[in-house]
Amino acid sequence: MLSELIASLKSHDATIGIVGLGYVGLPLVLRFHEVGFHVIGLDIDQAKVDALNGGRSYIEHISAERIVEIGKSGFEATVDFSRAEEADVLILCVPTPLNKHREPDLSFVIDTTESLVPFLRPGQLLSLESTTFPGTTEEELRPRIEARGLRLGEDFFLVYSPEREDPGNVSFSTRTIPKVCGGTTPECLKAGLALYGEVIDRVVPVSSTRAAELTKLLENIHRAVNxxxxxxxxxxxxxxxxxxxxxxxxxxxxxxxxxxxxxxxxxxxxxxxxxxxxxxxxxxxxxxxxxxxxxxxxxxxxxxxxxxxxxxxxxxxxxxxxxxxxxxxxxxxxxxxxxxxxxxxxxxxxxxxxxxxxxxxxxxxxxxxxxxxxxxxxxxxxxxxxxxxxxxxxxxxxxxxxxxxxxxxxxxxxxxxxxxxxxxxxxxxxxxxxx
Structure with a gap:
């Protein structure tokens, strides 16, 4: 199934599902649309869905004209997570805040994954982009996917590729910011590299999802400490x-x-x-x-x-x-x-x-x-x-x-x-x- 998925990505025949349509997800929608992929947007926020389907933007640096353009080309936003079955690729861009005790709150990642699991099918690739601690992809996403009866690296592919958006920075775009990617298996990594290689100028492979997760934390901790x-x-x-x-x-x-x-x-x-x-x-x-x-x-x-x-x-x-x-x-x-x-x-x-x-x-x-x-x-x-x-x-x-x-x-x-x-x-x- 890996060869079929990679072929559909290279030909841009694959359907891309972006889950979470905020400051990370919406730029990804635009970028995948820009190179010719069919894109579906999923979000639990009905107001966001209504705005996008109505040709309106809720992010200042993304114009309404661009939203109208992707709508005319077939983009649709929805709160119906059963539509995930239509996608060949699902990219999770959901919040990972802290709780009131300043501890990681993975409820958005876990709840979203559990909402998607009933509609996962063989041949799909799932990429988590939300910032999180090392081990999240392996410890939280992998067991839920495998409980569905899917075999990672064989008939389903799972990667972690942290977002690197910088709103307001005109010097860099989604396309030009290098993308780190780690897979749960070597075959998963190949699928992830094939995906992001079609829309990002430079994709940086790492040995595991845990390495990719820690890479994102190091980048931001470096800034926080300084x-x-x-x-x-x-x-x-x-x-x-x-x-x-x-x-x-x-x-x-x-x-x-x-x-x-x-x-x-x-x-x-x-x-x-x-x-x-x-x-x-x-x-x-x-x-x-x-x-x-x-x-x-x-x-x-x-x-x-x-x-x-x-x-x-x-x-x-x-x-x-x-x-x-x-x-x-x-x-x-x-x-x-x-x-x-x-x-x-x-x-x-x-x-x-x-x-x-x-x-x-x-x-x-x-x-x-x-x-x-x-x-x-x-x-x-x-x-x-x-x-x-x-x-x-x-x-x-x-x-x-x-x-x-x-x-x-x-x-x-x-x-x-x-x-x-x-x-x-x-x-x-x-x-x-x-x-």
């Missing part, structure tokens, strides 16, 4: 009266041995704040305490409180109490120039400010209405327009995410007090506080 380092350096530099952003710019002129990372009000996005905990949790099973990783997590998790402390001190210096003050938060996406709010530190800042008695508003050109978020308070707010009058009406303006579409000259001219967490202002001023 961001933790620079966040701690920011606190030290602040105590010494040194601008950490000036120091980073100077250090970055070294042409070897240094990679610049930048401090901020906390970690955001689906990967960096979460992935380290997947490894630290799994490492305990092997009697290993990942002290270095956990320390970086502690530093990064404390950054919202550090920012709030700086904001409170700045208000006190202006003879104002945080209780009763009005604060305008600029940017609620987790990074600049995108609409992605997953794990955004801005939300944590808004919650803390509100708990302390402040009146909170926000402005974000990429998020016009504050969305409903899992495990966070909901703010019944719309993005405020940054007019001189509105800026002047707030006791403090907090730059949490430095979108390029903000007019920083206007902000500087009209805001009474600015707390800048992103180093946007190179020059100091009496009403600008760097945090």
């Amino acid at each position: 961001i933790g380092l620079v966040n701690e350096m920011k606190i030290v530099a602040d105590k010494m009266g040194i601008d950490i952003h000036e120091v980073i710019r100077a250090a970055a002129t070294k042409p070897f041995g240094f990679v610049p990372y930048y401090p901020g009000p906390g970690l955001g996005g689906h990967c960096i704040p979460i992935d380290p905990f997947y490894l630290t949790w799994k490492a305990r099973e092997y009697g290993v305490n990942t002290r270095f990783i956990e320390l970086a997590g502690e530093v990064n998790s404390a950054m919202p409180d550090y920012v709030i402390g700086k904001l409170v001190s700045a208000l006190n210096a202006a003879r104002k109490s945080i209780n009763g003050s009005s604060v305008l938060v600029l940017g609620i996406a987790y990074k600049k120039n995108v609409d992605d709010m997953r794990e955004s530190p801005s939300v944590a800042l808004m919650e803390r400010l509100q708990d302390m008695g402040a009146t909170v508003a926000y402005s974000d050109p990429h998020v016009p209405v504050f969305p409903h978020l899992r495990d966070h308070a909901h703010f019944d707010l719309r993005s405020a327009e940054l007019t001189p009058e509105i800026l002047a009406s707030f006791d403090c303006v907090l730059i949490a995410t430095d979108h390029d579409r903000f007019d920083y000259d206007v902000i500087k001219l009209h805001a009474k007090l600015i707390v800048d967490t992103r180093g946007r202002y190179l020059q100091t001023a009496p009403h600008i506080v760097k945090a």
Whole structure:
């Protein structure tokens, strides 16, 4: 069956089923469609399905025109998981969050797999792309598939290939970002390489699904640890009266041995704040305490409180109490120039400010209405327009995410007090506080 599957992939006759139509899944839909595959989208969110079938996009950097285009070419989204039987390939792109105890929550992966299992058939390939700890593919997916009576490497193929999406980064696309892939058997790996080789410029094979799973964690833990380092350096530099952003710019002129990372009000996005905990949790099973990783997590998790402390001190210096003050938060996406709010530190800042008695508003050109978020308070707010009058009406303006579409000259001219967490202002001023 392997030869038949590979032949259908090379001829683009295979049907591709993308399960989970968010920031990872929807770009995959577009890429497979772009090279001529027939694609089915599956999701449990009826609103997403209705939007796609209606030619509407819910991700800012993906235009409605592209959704209309794939619809005209036969793409269909559905909540009916029985349609999985029509697909030759199923790619799982579902969330892997943490639970309230900061432990891995595999419920989306497991529930989705169990929803698909009744409709799996011989000749299919299943690829898991969700970030997870080493062993998930072998320990959670493999037994469920084999319980269906399917033989991995013979009549069914299972791989792990971690997603590498970077929303808002125009330098890289789904096609140009190299793709790591590991299979449960050598034959499974061959199927995975055949699949991704048709849509990705470079596919990087590894020896196992466990190696691929750990590769993804290493990539993001590398960033988390270095961001933790620079966040701690920011606190030290602040105590010494040194601008950490000036120091980073100077250090970055070294042409070897240094990679610049930048401090901020906390970690955001689906990967960096979460992935380290997947490894630290799994490492305990092997009697290993990942002290270095956990320390970086502690530093990064404390950054919202550090920012709030700086904001409170700045208000006190202006003879104002945080209780009763009005604060305008600029940017609620987790990074600049995108609409992605997953794990955004801005939300944590808004919650803390509100708990302390402040009146909170926000402005974000990429998020016009504050969305409903899992495990966070909901703010019944719309993005405020940054007019001189509105800026002047707030006791403090907090730059949490430095979108390029903000007019920083206007902000500087009209805001009474600015707390800048992103180093946007190179020059100091009496009403600008760097945090």
